[in-house]
Amino acid sequence: MYPKLRFGHSIIKIKNNRFIIGSITQGISNTIHDPSGNFKNLNEILTGEYTIDEVVIKTSEILGLTPKNSKKIIESLITMGHIEDGSYLKLSTKSNRYSRSREFFSWIDTSGSSDPFRVQNILSSSKIAIVGLGGIGGSVAMNLASSGVSQIHIVDFDNVEESNLNRQILYTEKDLGLKKSTAAMKNLQKINSEILITSEDKKITSSDDLIKYFNEYDLVYRCADSPDDIPFWFSDASLKSGKPWIDASYNGPIINCCIYDPKVTGCYRCIRESNLRNMTRLGYEEAHTDKVPEINAAISPIVLISGSLAAYEGIRYLAKLKPQSLGKAIHQNMFDYSNSYTVEVPHECQHRATQE
Structure with a gap:
């Protein structure tokens, strides 16, 4: 040495x-x-x-x-x-290509490993699936592609529309009318031609549609915001497969990220039930909802920060770099930066037995 x-x-x-x-x-x-x-x-x-x-x-x-x-x-x-x-x-x-990444990971790698290429080697052998290729999903995909993740599978059923262009910077005006899965794969390949990018034009309708991604990939991202039940489907597929997923979202100026790993954390249903109990106790039960707004109130900076945080947490999870959102839903107020908080995912999961 x-x-x-x-x-x-x-x-x-x-x-x-x-x-x-x-x-x-x-x-x-x-x-x-x-x-x-x-x-x-x-x-x-x-x-x-x-x-x-x-x-x-x-x-x-x-x-x-x-x-x-x-x-x-x-x-x-x-x-x-x-x-x-x-x-x-x-x-x-x-x-x-990844020399600057190596220096960054050298800075934050407190694992005790003496191999300066440890983290990049992990990324170079990791496989990720991203469901939902809007603003957050596109940001996650761009970040992971440029970081050198070996294989990225992207899933969406929608077309690129003009109203997407204010925040979904993976797409350009030339992509209008194209399937997001097609346009995203084309543009991601321009970012990094050395990795494998595959795409699928598919609408998710149940947890059964998701289970194959959990079985095949190391980590799955939930970046799709509809239908309302989709985060619960992700949770169920995660419990069935025993594999982790990242929930990435925003609500106006509030961004959110949480890693669920059935081996070490509770599930999405657990945190929603816990949240309802707490809000009811405080008299705020009417503020609790699982319904997604029909229109996304969003601008590019908010969406990109949300997606970048989710991508960064995914890298930290894969490389065992102490991800901050493992079992904790991180919320950051992007209107008042001093306001941030975490919501703990209950450790004991009563739903695990029903899905195994």
Whole structure:
């Protein structure tokens, strides 16, 4: 191994012989106290140029510690997710296409893996299905395609209409009148010709229509907003297959994202029932509805942010990068940014037994 500080993890001295490693990003950074005051000098040796044995010796010289204690420090930094193996970079023949992705994933990968290509390799072998190719579905598809997901299957039954163009930027004026599944596949192939994109012109009418996607793909997105029962169909198909799905939506200026995994979370029916009980207790039961508005009140920025969040959470889920919406419905107010909240999905699922 050739220890190398991850991108964005350079050691910064603050005060009183304390040092920050991992930038100042909450959840990633750590503060370390070093009596010698020389901890920052490890920046000069954790470059991927030296073997781990050489790094241990140099660390001993810098910090005035025994080789045994110096090795413990380096091993701790690896476990904490601050160090990757620079030898992978020396041997890599991978294309430059995802080089910026590699640096980003290097920054946020706290898994303890020393392989700097770990996340990209996962994406390059993942298969995703997206049902619904409106604003959110198109945004999810574009983000996952550009990120290098190996295979993306897209499903919709609708045509591209003029009223779509204010927010569904996967389509252009030249696509008007075309099937969304056809236009989306054509435009996604222009974004990334190296991945497999397949399309299907289909209207979903029951959970039975969805089960094949859950069985075949690693992760399924619900980006279709009609009919009203469709999120419940996704939930039922997920429970039957034991496979995860992501619910991505918005309601005016409020965006929402939640990952349901029957192995670790409750289901969509659970959270809706829990929500109804809570709103009834507070006297807001009339505000609880599963009916979708006939017209989408939306503009491109809101829809794109919603879809981008869902795509990002999907990447984090697949790569085990601590997705924030696993079992928690994230709500972000895009009118007042200070207003965000999460709704916990009940862990115990009484519906699981009825679907197995």
